[in-house]
Amino acid sequence: MKRYINIFKTLLEIANNKMWIIIQMAISSGLNNISSLLPPIATAGIIAMITDNNFNGIWYYVILYVIFYIFYFESLHWNYYTYTVLADYYHLEVQKKLFDHVANNDEIYDKVSKGKIIETCSDDVRYLVDVVDCFIKSLMSVVKLLVILLIFMYYNFLVATIVLILDLLYLYLMNNNSKNVSKYYEGTRKYEDKIIDILNQMLTNLKQVKTLNLMPKLNLNLDKTRIKWKEQYKGKRDNMTFRYCLIPYIVYIGKIFLYILLSYFVITKKITLDKLVLLISYFEMTITCTDSMLDNLLNLSNYGVRVNRIKTILDYTPQKDLDFGDVTNDYINGVVEFKNVYYDIGNRNILNKVSFKIYPNEINTIVGHSGSGKSTIINLLYRAKRIKSGEILIDNESIYNYSKKVYSSNVSGVFQIPFVFEMSIRENLALVDSNIKNQIEACKRVGIHDFIESLPKGYNTVIKEDQKQITDGVKQLIVIARALLSKAEILLLDEITSNIDPEFTVKIGEVLLDLKTDHTILMVTHKPEMMEIADRIIVLDKGKVIAKGLNKYVYEKCSLYRELKNRTFASISRIE
Ligand code: ATP
Ligand code: MG
Helix, strand or coil: CHHHHHHHHHHHHHCCCCHHHHHHHHHHHHHHHHHHCCHHHHHHHHHHHHHHCCHHHHHHHHHHHHHHHHHHHHHHHHHHHHHHHHHHHHHHHHHHHHHHHHHHCHHHHHCCCHHHHHHHHHHHHHHHHHHHHHHHHHHHHHHHHHHHHHHHHHHCHHHHHHHHHHHHHHHHHHHHHHHHHHHHHHHHHHHHHHHHHHHHHHHHCHHHHHHCCCHHHHHHHHHHHHHHHHHHHHHHHHHHHHHHHHHHHHHHHHHHHHHHHHHHHHHCCCCCHHHHHHHHHHHHHHHHHHHHHHHHHHHHHHHHHHHHHHHHHHHCCCCCCCCCCCECCCCCCCCEEEEEEEEEECCEEEEEEEEEEECCCEEEEEEECCCCCHHHHHHHHCCCCCCCEEEEEECCEEHHHECHHHHHHHEEEECCCCCCCCCEHHHHHHCCCCCHHHHHHHHHHCCCHHHHHHCCCHHHCECCCCCCCCCHHHHHHHHHHHHHHCCCCEEEEECCCCCCCHHHHHHHHHHHHHHHHHCEEEEECCCHHHHHCCCEEEEEECCEEEEEEEHHHHHHHCHHHHHHHHHHHHHHHHHC
């Protein structure tokens, strides 16, 4: 019982402002249950009138019968209405609430996988309204059963006792069975999640999966999980078979015994024919009512798994130490400075006393071995994490002091994988600026306007995953155009050419040479062509800056830079 109440409590927490509609649902369900108890009274009345030869009385009970049914269907109507209103809320609002929560606490991925979150957002929320419905229906079934028992007691105590014993036995067996079924249900959900997760990751990285021929190994992995899922599913089905094919026998044997007893009472004139009809109707009702209650309770504990999954996500609040300041000065020149910056992840030092200062109108490039901390520098400038000590300044003001709005409109960037949505080019650009003139201007500046215009649908072309015309290079240029639309002074570019064709690398290089005339550019790259266009170089080694300055100067002074530049050249020529 406690289990069911806990599920309902959680549900109320999730639906904090929908109490009134839940109350309406309970009232309508209660009325509906009570009204279902009334027709047998009218039926028994009709039989009593027939046996009495009172034909006027029959009409009275027929009208009563119709009224009882109108009452029954109208309360059901009301109940359906409350269900629809509540479903609207749960499907849409809770999904939004969940997504917002996840988006604001992205560290949640350490605890809950993305696949599971998507499943919960799309699937679990759809069942929330059913949980409320099941809970209310189960509760009302209990009330209805008690009322029926009282009716039996009123007519015959022995019959009431037999009905009670039969019902309790049935309830006991079914409830035990429900526990097993929901245990196995939880198991199937767990492995379903795992499978969805792997499928999701496979689809996201399909290109790499195919190129590296990872499919067979991943399929093996999936198969193992599928076998575990099968075991759980079989456990569930076995219990369901027991539930629906074996337990009912007990009730049917009891039922036959009760009917023989009632018939005996009629023969010995202890009860009249109309009472026989009434009691049989009510006994049938106790069975259907117990059945529906048990089904609802079973659903409730199954859906409870869904409710708890939603709660796990909503309850997750990582310790975020980042807060944004209130400096709203929007006139930023774009001078970026790292002053003795230390940054740790856990106990591991990632950046060690990093200092450098960069200015507008220059391309500044960070180079270094993989894992040396290049992306970390870029990510810190997105204010994703706070540093351990030191200062990061923009125009001599700590980056943490700027308001969110000012900061995001002055610092923008592009990542390694072109980040576009499956929307039209125009819609992608409009995520930052919906002014068509500005969009065209930005696309002209990165040199893709004419290309876009040459497409049959121009700016309305939808960017799809495997679209041949819009290659990753084009996508990356669209992303750069979008970054330009933000009017940011500072552009952060992390390996933006590493995934695209050489011709686009050259093109992007040309674009950057133009963009530096009115931006501060901080770029991370492994590509020699991109190192070539840099004005200044920062060389990172194991989290430390080991050289910085004008490109030519660093090339002469720093062997690591020479090594990186030449090695990358060498590896490219090897591939070619
Ligand atoms: P690459 O050239 O491969 O992109 P990078 O120079 O950009 O490398 P970073 O991504 O900045 O390197 O990583 C610096 C170090 O921080 C690496 O040793 C990496 O393992 C570690 N690191 C980065 N992110 C995390 C994380 N979320 N948890 C633990 N360690 C991390
Ligand atoms: Mg990196």
